[in-house]
Amino acid sequence: MGPLDFVFHLIGFVAPAFALSVLVALAARLLWAGRPMGDSWWVPVTVNFITGTAVLGAGLWLWGRDGKMATYAALVAVVATGQWIMSRAWRG
Secondary structure: OOHHHHHHHHHHHHHHHHHHHHHHHHHHHHHOOOOOOOOOOHHHHHHHHHHHHHHHHHHHHHHOOOOOHHHHHHHHHHHHHHHHHHHOHHHO
16 A cells, blocks of 8 residues: 555545544534533534544454444444533533
8 A cells, every 4th residue: 555545545544533523612602602612612512523533443453454333333422422512511
């Protein structure tokens, strides 16, 4: 595998974590518009992306291959839980 192929594989590996991070952070801003969430949008995106990439890496390590539905389910659960905590949604 050449260096360019490695970059393409790496981008394809982290793409679900990045897309989910952006969409969840945007949805949180729209759904909880009345709550003070801070001015920066990139902080939750970055935190969600890092935790999402860690989950994808753990799934790759655990099962030895990428693309298992259990890994994607864990990705959604971890990113959504992290966004819920960062949004302080339990305060009602």
